[in-house]
Amino acid sequence: MKTYKQVFSELGEQKRAALIPFFVIGDPDFDTSLAIVKTAIDAGADVLELGIPFSDPIADGPTIQKADIRAMRSGMTVRKGLEFIRKVKNYKDIPIGLLMYYNLVYQYGTEQFFTDFHQAGANSVLVADLSIDDADEIVEPAVSAGLDTVFMVTPNTGPERMKLIASRTTGFIYTVSVLGVTGIREKLSDMIGGLVGKLKKLTGVPICVGFGISKAEHAATVASAGADGVIIGSKIVGLIESNLGNREKMLAEISTFLSEVKSTISPCTN
Amino acid sequence: MKYKGRFGDYGGFYVPEVLIPVLEELEEAFYRFYEDEQFVAELAQLSKNYAGRPSSLYYAKRFSEHVGFKVYLKREDLLHGGAHKVNNTLGQGLLAKYMGKAKLIAETGAGQHGLATAMIGALFGMETKIFMGVTDIERQSINVHKMKLCGAEVVPIEGGTGTLKDAINDALRYWTAHVTDTFYLFGSACGPHPYPTVVKHFQTCIGKETRQQCLEQIGRLPDIVVACVGGGSNAIGIFSGFIDDKNVRLIGVEAGGRSLSSGKHAATLVAGRVGILHGAKAYLLQDKEGQIHDTESVSAGLDYPAVGPEHCLLKDTGRAEYVAAEDEDVLDAFGLLSKTEGILPALEPSHALAFLCSQKGKLDAEQIVVVNLSGRGDKDVGIVEKRRPLEN
Numbered sequence: 001m002k003t004y005k006q007v008f009s010e011l012g013e014q015k016r017a018a019l020i021p022f023f024v025i026g027d028p029d030f031d032t033s034l035a036i037v038k039t040a041i042d043a044g045a046d047v048l049e050l051g052i053p054f055s056d057p058i059a060d061g062p063t064i065q066k067a068d069i070r071a072m073r074s075g076m077t078v079r080k081g082l083e084f085i086r087k088v089k090n091y092k093d094i095p096i097g098l099l100m101y102y103n104l105v106y107q108y109g110t111e112q113f114f115t116d117f118h119q120a121g122a123n124s125v126l127v128a129d130l131s132i133d134d135a136d137e138i139v140e141p142a143v144s145a146g147l148d149t150v151f152m153v154t155p156n157t158g159p160e161r162m163k164l165i166a167s168r169t170t171g172f173i174y175t176v177s178v179l180g181v182t183g184i185r186e187k188l189s190d191m192i193g194g195l196v197g198k199l200k201k202l203t204g205v206p207i208c209v210g211f212g213i214s215k216a217e218h219a220a221t222v223a224s225a226g227a228d229g230v231i232i233g234s235k236i237v238g239l240i241e242s243n244l245g246n247r248e249k250m251l252a253e254i255s256t257f258l259s260e261v262k263s264t265i266s267p268c269t270n
Numbered sequence: 271m272k273y274k275g276r277f278g279d280y281g282g283f284y285v286p287e288v289l290i291p292v293l294e295e296l297e298e299a300f301y302r303f304y305e306d307e308q309f310v311a312e313l314a315q316l317s318k319n320y321a322g323r324p325s326s327l328y329y330a331k332r333f334s335e336h337v338g339f340k341v342y343l344k345r346e347d348l349l350h351g352g353a354h355k356v357n358n359t360l361g362q363g364l365l366a367k368y369m370g371k372a373k374l375i376a377e378t379g380a381g382q383h384g385l386a387t388a389m390i391g392a393l394f395g396m397e398t399k400i401f402m403g404v405t406d407i408e409r410q411s412i413n414v415h416k417m418k419l420c421g422a423e424v425v426p427i428e429g430g431t432g433t434l435k436d437a438i439n440d441a442l443r444y445w446t447a448h449v450t451d452t453f454y455l456f457g458s459a460c461g462p463h464p465y466p467t468v469v470k471h472f473q474t475c476i477g478k479e480t481r482q483q484c485l486e487q488i489g490r491l492p493d494i495v496v497a498c499v500g501g502g503s504n505a506i507g508i509f510s511g512f513i514d515d516k517n518v519r520l521i522g523v524e525a526g527g528r529s530l531s532s533g534k535h536a537a538t539l540v541a542g543r544v545g546i547l548h549g550a551k552a553y554l555l556q557d558k559e560g561q562i563h564d565t566e567s568v569s570a571g572l573d574y575p576a577v578g579p580e581h582c583l584l585k586d587t588g589r590a591e592y593v594a595a596e597d598e599d600v601l602d603a604f605g606l607l608s609k610t611e612g613i614l615p616a617l618e619p620s621h622a623l624a625f626l627c628s629q630k631g632k633l634d635a636e637q638i639v640v641v642n643l644s645g646r647g648d649k650d651v652g653i654v655e656k657r658r659p660l661e662n
């Protein structure tokens with residue numbers, strides 16, 4: 001199974017940042033969702049971030065909330081998430097980071113969840129509503145299940161905390177570019193350059209940036225600020241929403257957008 | 271964070287990283303000011319002259335005759351704003367002021383906490399935004415209007431069932447994007463640490479007063495103390511005064527909605543399972559995989575699928591008991607108190623009254639039961655009118 005380490009070191013040699021699209025599994029339904037993810041892989045995704053829908057996603061803005069609702073209405077469940085990941089891995093061996101809200105992991109049984117999803121092919125599980133202060137609840141079970149750990153850093157995370165977060169992260173640091181929830185934004189946050197710079201000085205762990213990256217030029221700026229990966233969520237989830245009646249067009253627009261981003265972030269300019 | 275905010279294994283602060291620094295700031299400020307001489311004096315003055323504390327303890331003679339034991343009402347309904355919520359909003363509002371915050375946000379279900387926050391926003395000259403589900407906006411329209419008159423903006427929330435849970439989701443999202451200048455004035459003794467501790471602290475006045483009033487007026491402690499439980503603030507407020515009095519039974523009454531067996535209720539402690547929502551580990555109403563259930567109750571203030579962490583611990587240790595009252599019995603109890611005492615209770619504490627009605631013939635005549643009458647029923651007259659049309 002391809003690891004984050006392999007992917008980031010290959011990309012590092014090529015001086016490229018990783019293209020990391022985010023989708024809600026099962027949005028708008030299981031089969032279309034799988035076709036979307038395959039399209040994203042074909043368009044050059046280096047890593048995937050996949051979320052299992054939750055009824056109360058407090059870290060998400062309207063676009064991803066609606067995706068969660070679509071997926072749940074179409075019958076998506078945690079258990080079907082396992083099957084989905086297996087199918088993606090059969091298509092291509094690409095690292096998959098799961099993005100979860102804690103209650104779903106907790107109800108499944110944290111250790112069992114990590115074990116089963118590792119077996120299905122996930123590389124890491126980021127729990128959006130569990131901070132580094134409670135890392136003990138997930139790090140040990142994640143590591144013993146064979147998963148990497150991913151934690152978030154936000155623009156208001158202090159330097160000591162950044163160090164602590166880096167010390168417990170084996171996959172990559174999910175760097176949130178804004179004070180806010182996920183969502184499409186016109187402008188890139190001006191906090192991002194400084195934040196990536198600070199983290200780079202503190203740690204050798206890969207730094208991936210997400211939240212609000214909505215244009216190819218945003219991605220290019222993030223990559224040239226030194227980020228190891230660019231996570232794009234709401235923008236492409238929005239392309240699902242705006243093309244719900246037309247699957248071909250949906251796939252084409254996602255493919256076009258991701259290809260465009262891919263070309264602007266590679267090769268990385270610094 | 272300095273403290274873990276745990277009640278047994280319950281509570282904690284399960285929130286995204288971006289909210290940790292603001293919760294830390296709140297925790298720090300709370301412990302800096304809550305015993306500060308000037309802060310305490312200013313809060314005491316406002317509690318007395320603005321809110322109307324102490325609230326009275328009233329022996330409800332005719333209601334007592336009806337149920338067959340002695341019922342005393344802790345009259346939080348007489349406070350400014352019409353509910354216990356002002357105790358908390360004065361406390362947290364003052365904290366916000368001491369912290370130099372210029373903007374307040376709050377969630378609300380019944381609109382009582384929203385109103386109490388809007389009042390304090392006006393009092394301190396702070397810009398105030400209230401997040402409220404669309405279902406609640408419709409069923410508690412009088413409070414919406416009052417909030418606006420106090421100068422607050424009411425933000426309608428469409429998500430989910432348009433009730434309290436959805437309002438909290440969006441208030442948290444808004445706060446995430448406005449952490450630098452905005453104080454989130456949380457309405458109940460639940461949510462992430464330090465809120466359960468902060469809100470409880472500002473509601474303990476209910477329990478302290480009640481205990482002293484019992485000793486002065488009755489000459490002894492009550493046998494039972496009853497309160498309704500939504501998030502749990504009025505209940506933990508009054509329970510706190512009696513927690514060490516082991517002979518005093520503490521009973522929390524949750525929303526039984528249509529009925530427990532119908533699944534359409536909000537009886538979290540009675541029928542829930544432990545999980546994590548809105549920053550805390552607590553009993554939740556949820557499906558097998560952990561998706562949070564939609565709840566249903568005639569009372570907007572109890573229509574919530576989680577509950578404060580301290581109540582979870584009190585349930586597990588057996589120190590408090592939790593039961594549910596169904597909508598129809600609640601409406602009966604509302605009618606009974608109105609008729610026998612000329613006091614219109616809010617539908618939330620009508621749950622506590624419904625429990626008393628269920629004890630008719632089970633408690634002996636000398637038993638003394640104190641009910642926290644957490645709010646008045648003006649806001650609910652429309653609902654009662656619809657559910658129980660008056661015969662002419």
Ligand SMILES: Cc1ncc(COP(=O)(O)O)c(C=O)c1O
Nearest residue numbers: 382500501502503504571618645
């Ligand atoms: C009058 C009244 N009582 C009780 C409640 C329930 O809240 P809590 O359980 O925090 O006291 C509310 C909530 O809106 C209320 O308005």
